[in-house]
Amino acid sequence: MNQLGITFEQYNRLKANDGTVFLELYQLYRPLIWKQFRQRPAELTEADWRQEVSILLIKTARALAPGDYRAFTKYFQTACWRRIYRLKTKAQNQNTIIVQLENQTVEEILPLGREQYLQILENLLNSKWTTAKLNPIQQQILKLSVEGYKGSEIALMLNQTINQVRTNLMRIRKKIKGIE
Structure with missing residues (x-):
């Protein structure tokens, strides 16, 4: 007998x-x-997907009432x-922000223990654009985004909403594009 769905x-x-x-x-x-x-993003391995499936099985079972098990x-x-x-959308939405930081020192930008980024930061610091054109909050947001923090993490650190952080990032991008 072929089983069509989960049993009680x-x-x-x-x-x-x-x-x-x-x-x-x-x-x-x-x-x-x-x-x-088969529709996965490239960085998702089979082992990771098996683990995700196990988690989804448990979460789905816990979310359903016992009488609704047939809808599992x-x-x-x-x-x-x-x-x-x-x-997939997380992988697609990870944008690289290239920012030229002229008036800040390497020590201000470089997180501790990340010396491999020294050459990249030196190139950024030698460029023509300056962060002085940004207000202090935008400078903080820019610095945190360059360090690799997500928008939600930046919002928590700066006690702002995610929309405020996104708006400030859009304004920063506009200023950068206007200068280039």
């Missing part, structure tokens, strides 16, 4: 985080899992699609 017994074992049920569910949902994997397949499929979509 498997659902309960999964919800209880029983490790023996994972192999059964990997076999059951194998076409769904690897169909989504659809919810799990949607969860896999969303996870791949988020990983």
Whole structure:
């Protein structure tokens, strides 16, 4: 007999985080899992995807009420699609910001222990553009973004909203493009 979806017994074992049920569910949902994997970003490995799938299985089981276990397949499929979509958009949205920093010293910009970036920073410091054209908050945002912090992390550090950080980054980019 071919099993079409998760059984109530498997659902309960999964919800209880029983490790023996994972192999059964990997076999059951194998076409769904690897169909989504084919749409992955390049940096996602098979091992990483297996780990993501395990997490998604548990989260999906915990999110469903016991009476709704028959809808598990659809919810799990949607969860896999969303996870791949988020990983793809995260990879696509990682922009490199090239900024010329003339009036700041290398020690101000260079985080401790990152000497390999010295040549890049020296090139940036020798350019024509100056951060003095930015207000103090924009200078802080620029410095943190050059150090590699995400917008949400910068917002937390500077006690601002993410939208304020994004707006300031857009203004900085406009000023840089206007000078080039």
